[in-house]
Amino acid sequence: MGFLTLVQRACTLALLGVLAGAVHSALEKPLQLAPKPPAPPIAPANAGVVGGHSPAANSSGGSTARGGPPASVTEAPVKQDGVLGLDITLDQAWELYQQGTPFVDARGMDEYIAGHIDSAFWMPTEEFMSGHTPAALPLLDSQSQIVVYCDGGMCDASKNVVVLLQQAGFTRCHILTDGYPAWAKANRPIATGKPQIGGN
Amino acid sequence: MPSKIRPLGWLVLPCRIILGGLFVFAGVIKLMNPQLFQQAIAAFKVPGMPSHLEILLTFVVPWCEIAAGAALLLGLWTRSAALLLSSMLVVFIALISSVLWRGMDVKCGCFGKFEVPCTGPVGPCHLVRNGVLLALGLMVVFFGPGPLAIDRESTK
Numbered sequence: 001m002g003f004l005t006l007v008q009r010a011c012t013l014a015l016l017g018v019l020a021g022a023v024h025s026a027l028e029k030p031l032q033l034a035p036k037p038p039a040p041p042i043a044p045a046n047a048g049v050v051g052g053h054s055p056a057a058n059s060s061g062g063s064t065a066r067g068g069p070p071a072s073v074t075e076a077p078v079k080q081d082g083v084l085g086l087d088i089t090l091d092q093a094w095e096l097y098q099q100g101t102p103f104v105d106a107r108g109m110d111e112y113i114a115g116h117i118d119s120a121f122w123m124p125t126e127e128f129m130s131g132h133t134p135a136a137l138p139l140l141d142s143q144s145q146i147v148v149y150c151d152g153g154m155c156d157a158s159k160n161v162v163v164l165l166q167q168a169g170f171t172r173c174h175i176l177t178d179g180y181p182a183w184a185k186a187n188r189p190i191a192t193g194k195p196q197i198g199g200n
Numbered sequence: 201m202p203s204k205i206r207p208l209g210w211l212v213l214p215c216r217i218i219l220g221g222l223f224v225f226a227g228v229i230k231l232m233n234p235q236l237f238q239q240a241i242a243a244f245k246v247p248g249m250p251s252h253l254e255i256l257l258t259f260v261v262p263w264c265e266i267a268a269g270a271a272l273l274l275g276l277w278t279r280s281a282a283l284l285l286s287s288m289l290v291v292f293i294a295l296i297s298s299v300l301w302r303g304m305d306v307k308c309g310c311f312g313k314f315e316v317p318c319t320g321p322v323g324p325c326h327l328v329r330n331g332v333l334l335a336l337g338l339m340v341v342f343f344g345p346g347p348l349a350i351d352r353e354s355t356k
Contacts (some may be wrong), residue, residue, distance in 0.1 A: 007283070010287070013264070016263075017264030017268070022259070031235055033238070125236055128236065156306060
């Protein structure tokens with residue numbers, strides 16, 4: 001077989017892929033390219049998770065929390081997040097944390113085990129594989145605020161998880177832009193160890 | 201009369217099966233959740249890539265992987281399929297090198313949640329893995345399909 005035939009057939013296979021891909025993209029529901037800004041709250045809602053579940057339940061028993069324990073989900077009324085945009089600062093995240101807002105760690109398992117925001121759920125993008133629901137997702141209230149974080153800086157994982165959460169109906173997501181490193185550096189509560197929910 | 205299979209042909213067969221199987225698997229995994237793969241493409245932040253091309257690639261890359269991977273498994277247009285996959289691997293290696301050079305923290309998105317043997321953000325391990333796969337692909341390009349291939353049956 002000549003080189004030309006070799007290349008022609010390779011191009012034919014590539015063209016087949018392009019055609020199949022074009023048809024598929026036309027049939028598939030539109031992809032969401034970027035996270036949307038959080039929706040305003042529908043009604044004064046309790047922060048936290050469905051059924052009063054404390055996010056603390058996701059921490060492993062061997063965690064080594066620094067600072068104070070997370071506040072109870074009913075301890076303080078939720079601040080209306082109309083003023084909070086998609087990206088929030090460390091101080092805004094800390095305020096939400098104290099109100100019992102659930103935090104979601106979008107990083108890999110190894111990074112979560114090495115250190116995470118105390119009580120944070122582990123929910124990386126891989127947990128959203130088709131046909132699988134992230135184990136912690138049913139525990140979260142889609143109407144309540146959620147803070148997602150990764151490593152900050154050049155890290156895209158939190159943005160990606162927010163897109164996936166929004167597709168799952170969670171409209172009040174925020175991203176802690178400076179990520180876990182800033183949280184830990186500010187001496188906020190952290191923990192180590194495996195997540196109790198997910199990652200099996 | 202059937203053409204003789206050189207001893208090297210039996211060495212090419214596992215290369216063909218492994219490479220074909222891996223790429224079919226990778227393509228199917230990506231198509232199971234296109235949103236995830238789109239995010240993986242976006243995370244590479246290729247300069248000047250428009251969003252509509254991003255969306256098209258989200259579907260075209262997996263389908264190319266499936267088409268070429270299936271051709272390799274069947275031994276149909278084997279060398280051409282291996283050439284296509286090798287070309288794709290060269291692009292993947294270039295993209296990974298670019299990410300490493302820019303010091304970015306991105307996930308590969310190559311095999312969904314089944315990132316073996318490389319886990320975590322894109323790193324040198326991904327480069328080595330793709331380099332090994334490229335070597336397998338080039339072996340098939342240069343030495344042909346080996347035994348148990350439609351190409352071979354059709355030339356009997």
